[in-house]
Amino acid sequence: MELYKESSISCTSAAEHYLIEKMNEIRIFSPATVANVSCGFDVMGFCLDTVGDEMVIRKIDKKGIFITKIEGFDLPLETKANVAGVSALAMYDAINVDYGFEIEIYKNIKPGSGIGSSAASAVGSVFGMNELIGRPYNKTQLTEFAIKGEALASKCEHADNLAPALFGGFTLVKSVSPLKVLELPTPKDLYATIIHPQIEIKTSESRGLLPKQIDLSDAITQWANLGSFVHALHTSDYALIQSALKDVIVEPYRSKLIPLFTEAKSAALDAGALGCGISGSGPSIFSLSKGLDVANNVKASLENVYMDLVIDYDIHVSKINTEGIKIIS
Amino acid sequence: MELYKESSISCTSAAEHYLIEKMNEIRIFSPATVANVSCGFDVMGFCLDTVGDEMVIRKIDKKGIFITKIEGFDLPLETKANVAGVSALAMYDAINVDYGFEIEIYKNIKPGSGIGSSAASAVGSVFGMNELIGRPYNKTQLTEFAIKGEALASKCEHADNLAPALFGGFTLVKSVSPLKVLELPTPKDLYATIIHPQIEIKTSESRGLLPKQIDLSDAITQWANLGSFVHALHTSDYALIQSALKDVIVEPYRSKLIPLFTEAKSAALDAGALGCGISGSGPSIFSLSKGLDVANNVKASLENVYMDLVIDYDIHVSKINTEGIKIIS
Numbered sequence: 001m002e003l004y005k006e007s008s009i010s011c012t013s014a015a016e017h018y019l020i021e022k023m024n025e026i027r028i029f030s031p032a033t034v035a036n037v038s039c040g041f042d043v044m045g046f047c048l049d050t051v052g053d054e055m056v057i058r059k060i061d062k063k064g065i066f067i068t069k070i071e072g073f074d075l076p077l078e079t080k081a082n083v084a085g086v087s088a089l090a091m092y093d094a095i096n097v098d099y100g101f102e103i104e105i106y107k108n109i110k111p112g113s114g115i116g117s118s119a120a121s122a123v124g125s126v127f128g129m130n131e132l133i134g135r136p137y138n139k140t141q142l143t144e145f146a147i148k149g150e151a152l153a154s155k156c157e158h159a160d161n162l163a164p165a166l167f168g169g170f171t172l173v174k175s176v177s178p179l180k181v182l183e184l185p186t187p188k189d190l191y192a193t194i195i196h197p198q199i200e201i202k203t204s205e206s207r208g209l210l211p212k213q214i215d216l217s218d219a220i221t222q223w224a225n226l227g228s229f230v231h232a233l234h235t236s237d238y239a240l241i242q243s244a245l246k247d248v249i250v251e252p253y254r255s256k257l258i259p260l261f262t263e264a265k266s267a268a269l270d271a272g273a274l275g276c277g278i279s280g281s282g283p284s285i286f287s288l289s290k291g292l293d294v295a296n297n298v299k300a301s302l303e304n305v306y307m308d309l310v311i312d313y314d315i316h317v318s319k320i321n322t323e324g325i326k327i328i329s
Numbered sequence: 330m331e332l333y334k335e336s337s338i339s340c341t342s343a344a345e346h347y348l349i350e351k352m353n354e355i356r357i358f359s360p361a362t363v364a365n366v367s368c369g370f371d372v373m374g375f376c377l378d379t380v381g382d383e384m385v386i387r388k389i390d391k392k393g394i395f396i397t398k399i400e401g402f403d404l405p406l407e408t409k410a411n412v413a414g415v416s417a418l419a420m421y422d423a424i425n426v427d428y429g430f431e432i433e434i435y436k437n438i439k440p441g442s443g444i445g446s447s448a449a450s451a452v453g454s455v456f457g458m459n460e461l462i463g464r465p466y467n468k469t470q471l472t473e474f475a476i477k478g479e480a481l482a483s484k485c486e487h488a489d490n491l492a493p494a495l496f497g498g499f500t501l502v503k504s505v506s507p508l509k510v511l512e513l514p515t516p517k518d519l520y521a522t523i524i525h526p527q528i529e530i531k532t533s534e535s536r537g538l539l540p541k542q543i544d545l546s547d548a549i550t551q552w553a554n555l556g557s558f559v560h561a562l563h564t565s566d567y568a569l570i571q572s573a574l575k576d577v578i579v580e581p582y583r584s585k586l587i588p589l590f591t592e593a594k595s596a597a598l599d600a601g602a603l604g605c606g607i608s609g610s611g612p613s614i615f616s617l618s619k620g621l622d623v624a625n626n627v628k629a630s631l632e633n634v635y636m637d638l639v640i641d642y643d644i645h646v647s648k649i650n651t652e653g654i655k656i657i658s
Contacts, residue, residue: 040552043552043553083471102376135534172556174569174573176574182556182560212540212544213543215541215542216540216541216542216543219551220547223369223370226552226556228503228509230556231559234560240511243504244503312449
């Protein structure tokens with residue numbers, strides 16, 4: 001029985017492999033992500049379900065990487081000036097093949113919104129290429145390629161948006177060099193509410209705001225919270241998630257850049273959110289809630305805060321996407 | 330069936346309660362503990378099995394707290410000058426009874442050795458008293474009382490040795506005010522090797538060595554490691570325990586106070602330890618290993634390092650004590 005099962009799995013894989021080898025074009029959904037997650041600056045992230053880009057990756061006879069179409073936002077088509085192109089090139093240099101790839105990007109995640117716009121592009125191209133050539137690389141290796149693209153956008157190599165986009169769920173990037181990504185469990189009732197006040201903050205500028213040194217006592221508070229948060233994810237302890245979702249390091253600096261941040265955070269917590277903080281380097285604000293109803297209440301409260309403001313906003317409610325990036329067709 | 334089960338538990342509790350009420354004297358084992366654990370400065374700790382103090386707590390007619398005997402080391406009998414006395418007084422003030430308690434301390438843990446000597450005394454008195462009066466307090470509440478005693482020794486209120494002594498296993502003190510202790514899982518093959526080079530370092534002096542500010546980049550490394558370590562405990566991932574057991578914050582400062590620390594650490598790692606670092610504020614050095622055999626190899630290697638040195642040492646191999654403080658008789 002066991003042998004039959006193994007043999008059956010093996011047949012499926014071979015068939016799948018054959019299909020992939022025959023496939024010349026793939027359409028993927030590359031999700032938005034929330035990095036930092038209050039207590040996990042630079043290391044933690046989670047993946048969203050209802051927001052993301054679509055990309056088409058196509059095998060072509062001509063050697064090289066070519067971005068042939070970008071819809072949604074005005075981004076460079078030049079391969080070396082586009083994060084999707086740069087990560088694709090990093091992988092292309094490694095695979096040494098006599099054909100090339102075309103990339104089309106249908107962008108829904110606004111660049112500079114703080115929910116992993118560049119990461120979605122960076123992982124999309126390498127994920128799609130990997131599928132078309134028979135999956136020689138695992139997700140950690142794909143993250144390595146994508147880091148090269150992400151570096152173009154944020155001016156430093158980090159993986160806190162890339163990892164959740166590729167792996168799904170909550171991830172902790174233990175280290176970038178060597179790259180070690182941990183997949184953390186996702187409590188099943190967690191939902192995110194994300195509001196994006198439509199001002200642009202560049203990751204590189206936002207990083208410049210941070211001090212080079214911090215108080216040891218604050219650092220201790222932060223790592224106690226992060227350790228507690230990891231424990232809370234493992235034990236689905238929502239009360240502990242609530243008390244651990246604090247940021248004493250970065251939020252005091254970066255929140256100043258976000259209009260009505262304090263009011264928004266208060267409104268989210270009053271509406272029942274477990275926690276609320278800056279998504280990535282902002283200006284998006286994320287909340288985590290227990291249950292879809294609470295997440296929707298948080299959405300309504302946040303809308304009340306920003307309704308009267310002159311600037312526009314986007315707002316999303318999403319379950320945590322435990323699958324990550326995926327093939328659509 | 331469920332009802333019967335509940336009723337049965339209830340009967341046992343009542344009988345136990347009756348026995349405790351009749352009990353006037355109790356002998357306990359109060360274990361040594363390792364705080365900080367490399368990546369968890371000020372928040373993490375674990376409990377040892379083979380090293381600890383014994384204490385006798387006795388209900389007496391005379392009101393007050395009286396330390397009547399201390400064997401093993403020269404420590405003050407005056408209640409307010411002894412950590413066991415101070416924590417006992419904190420609890421005594423809260424219970425308002427018309428009798429008192431005598432405390433005898435049979436000390437095996439050398440004060441200033443860095444394996445929770447003061448914590449063992451501080452938790453021992455309150456744990457024993459709580460047993461004698463019918464357990465009105467839970468372990469978190471006992472930790473609160475014990476903090477008052479610990480503060481006498483270390484000049485600040487912290488619980489990173491108290492919590493593992495009371496709860497057993499690995500603990501994470503999320504916060505001291507309000508006190509929140511998390512009980513982390515203990516991978517079953519973990520063993521500790523502890524060497525105590527016999528020089529004394531006072532916790533209060535050792536804390537003075539630390540900088541008030543640290544690099545943000547180092548703090549990120551540390552919290553990535555702590556988050557990873559918590560995940561590793563949950564998943565019994567020994568390779569991850571190994572790569573997370575690093576201390577980029579405190580060890581560079583405090584290790585200078587410990588003779589042959591660098592050589593000892595190298596020897597422990599060469600002998601197969603997953604990690605090695607300073608226990609608490611030192612001078613004891615802890616190693617964690619997978620399996621008793623490796624822990625014994627680490628012991629032999631550490632002995633080789635200190636054998637030729639003029640100062641003496643104590644060395645212990647211990648499984649992680651998941652029970653914590655306990656009644657002997």
